Amino acid sequence: MVDWSTVGLAALISLMVLLRILRHLKDVYVAEAAKRSEGRGIVAERAELITIPWSHFNELARWCLQYSGADFDERGYGPPFHVPLMGAIRGDDFLHDSSVAAAPNSPPALRAKRRRTATPLFIRSDGEVLPDSWSIAASTGLPAICESLKKVFDEELGPRVRQMTYYYGGLPAEVRAGWAEDGYVGPLHGLATLLYRLVLRRVVYRNICRGLDVTAESAAAAEAACEEIFADVAAVLQRQKFLSGPRVGVADFAFAALVKTIVNPDVSTFEDGPVELREEWRITADLSMARHPGELARIIDKFRAMPAGKHALEIYRRYRKQQAKVGRK
Numbered sequence: 001m002v003d004w005s006t007v008g009l010a011a012l013i014s015l016m017v018l019l020r021i022l023r024h025l026k027d028v029y030v031a032e033a034a035k036r037s038e039g040r041g042i043v044a045e046r047a048e049l050i051t052i053p054w055s056h057f058n059e060l061a062r063w064c065l066q067y068s069g070a071d072f073d074e075r076g077y078g079p080p081f082h083v084p085l086m087g088a089i090r091g092d093d094f095l096h097d098s099s100v101a102a103a104p105n106s107p108p109a110l111r112a113k114r115r116r117t118a119t120p121l122f123i124r125s126d127g128e129v130l131p132d133s134w135s136i137a138a139s140t141g142l143p144a145i146c147e148s149l150k151k152v153f154d155e156e157l158g159p160r161v162r163q164m165t166y167y168y169g170g171l172p173a174e175v176r177a178g179w180a181e182d183g184y185v186g187p188l189h190g191l192a193t194l195l196y197r198l199v200l201r202r203v204v205y206r207n208i209c210r211g212l213d214v215t216a217e218s219a220a221a222a223e224a225a226c227e228e229i230f231a232d233v234a235a236v237l238q239r240q241k242f243l244s245g246p247r248v249g250v251a252d253f254a255f256a257a258l259v260k261t262i263v264n265p266d267v268s269t270f271e272d273g274p275v276e277l278r279e280e281w282r283i284t285a286d287l288s289m290a291r292h293p294g295e296l297a298r299i300i301d302k303f304r305a306m307p308a309g310k311h312a313l314e315i316y317r318r319y320r321k322q323q324a325k326v327g328r329k
Contacts, residue, residue, distance in 0.1 A: 047072035047125045049136075050089075052082055054282040056165075057158055060257040061120045061136040064250060067321060068140035072122070079204055086117045094121065094129045114211075133254075143249025149236075150254075157229050158258045160222035162212055165261040167219035168299060170291030171205050223299065226262070233308035243311075248319055256312040256320075261285060262303045265316035283316070 049065065051058040053076035065072060077085065090096070096118040122130040122139075130136045134150060145153075208214065233255060236243055243251035256265075260283060267284045290296045303309040 045125070048123045049074045049120055050082070050086070050123075051076050051120045052079060055119060056161060056258045056260055057133045058120045059260060059283070060254050061122065061133045063253045063257055063320065064137040064140045064142055065122070067253070067319065068142055070140065077119075079208065082119055083117045086119060086121065089121065089123075089129075090116050090131070094131045096121075096132045137250045137254065140250075142253070143242075143244040143247050143251075145244065145249070145251035145254060149243065149251055152229060152232070153251075153254050153258055156225060157255075159212070160225045160229075161259055161262055163214050163218045163222040164226070164299060166205075166208055166212060166214045167216065168290060168292045168296040169261065169285065170289075171201065171208075226259075226303065227306075230303065230306045230308040233311070234306065237307065237311055248315065252311075252315045253319070255308070256315040259303065259309070259312050260316070262299050263309045263312050264300045264304070265313055265320070267320075269317050270320050271318055283320075 047070065049062060049072050051062065051074060053074075062074065095115040118132070120133060120136065122136045124130070130139055134145075134154065138144065233243065240246065242248045243255055264285050264287075265283055285296075287293045287297055287300075304313065
């Protein structure tokens, strides 16, 4: 028999903890907004990359910055706790221009909303704001990606891989456990993580699936779409050594980063390794934590065996080097 008094007490305690966390976060975000903005100006004592750490679009930005030797701090947040901060910093002045965290063919209103809250965002030490993965990558001076390939990667490949990843893999482990580590929960980290495990994880996953159209049908369609893109990438690689031309560049790092969850690179094979890759970047996934481990393993084996998949793995093995000092806030 259910002891409703115990259930009620547990619910009350959870609500009190959540309110305390939200109050703490509100104070932090207000202070952050005041620190960041004065009129339209942005102030940064040191270059900062703000991310959802395991995101493949965020990995693209991080990789290009690190490989080019940029010196910056990374601050990682788990959804939905990135939303107020990104909204406070972006406002109407620094909207996300591409790689928007929405499903293909999603309503314009949803895409407009996501432009205010999507990650990554890079704040240079001089205050310049780079609002998305592609502008960050372009700023590094690496060989550029052509517009046609960028469009396919941004509008098709990235979102389709995301649909497969969330359907077959579910939420990555660090969302379940370590989402607050680099954020602003501070002394409430333990309570916040417990509350997340008990309540918020299911809510977050349900909202992600709704916003990104993550279903069995969309995952199957995404698999077919990615097969075609992999074939097109392989055709480019028959004509030239790298997607970026004669030298490795943004296109190669972008492709490898965006497909990392369906080829699952092994960090132990990286040259100059092991690189100091933070665990929450989730470059090598633990399939035992997946929602559908058998299906995810099938997906990984399939795309690894394709010529484009082999190229992505080789790019990770040879070029995923951390040349910059990456700090924590």
